[in-house]
Amino acid sequence: MSEVNAKLGDDELVLTVDDEFYPRDALYGAAYIFIDRCYVKLDRPSDKQVSVRLKLKPGVKRDLQQLAGEFENELLGQAWRRQITEENRTVVEQITTRALAGAAGPPGLDDLMDMDIDDDTAFEDPLGIAQSWEDKYKKKNPAEALEKHAADGSADAKKDSDPEKKA
């Protein structure tokens, strides 16, 4: 038994949707999409069913069979989008929270006081901010470069040691 049944009239169609298959928000979303070209009316023919009457607005020429298909597609799309949103809600919230926390600016005095800074961690510079430009980008000793890139496993080691091959 199909969960969406369509009954076609002269200028309107009535779709009956099984409540169990489609969440209410999906139904609202799909119905709302059609109010620009149809007069839409929701009703309850039974406890577990919702009927959607789509009546074409004056001047709108549309095949009703096609309209029914479009509505069913929209209903499915809305339900699917809702499911994706639910599945990813936690991730989205985490990302949003981090983004907002970052936008809040640098840590204040209280935050700094709460940080665990001691002699071991105070002078760590993981981003190399305290390093001078010259030290950071100085031309490497060819032997040092080869050793470093060998350790990294990169084939670009030979570029650093041979200036003519540098890009």
Add this chain to the structure above:
Amino acid sequence: MELVFPIDLYSGKAVDAAVKMYEPYASFELEKTDSAYIVRLTAQGDFTDAQIADELANYALGASVEGGHE
């Protein structure tokens, strides 16, 4: 003409807002039952009952969706 808005599908505020919007064009009688908001209307002026009913139903649906169904 009578319009029946199931209580679990339409917001009461939305129905009220729709009636208020179309007050200049029809006279209305409102009733609330356990399961539905009932709107009885008689169009005035150049519009038919069906025209007012159709537009009102669309407005009520839009307001229910946008305002969040209660």
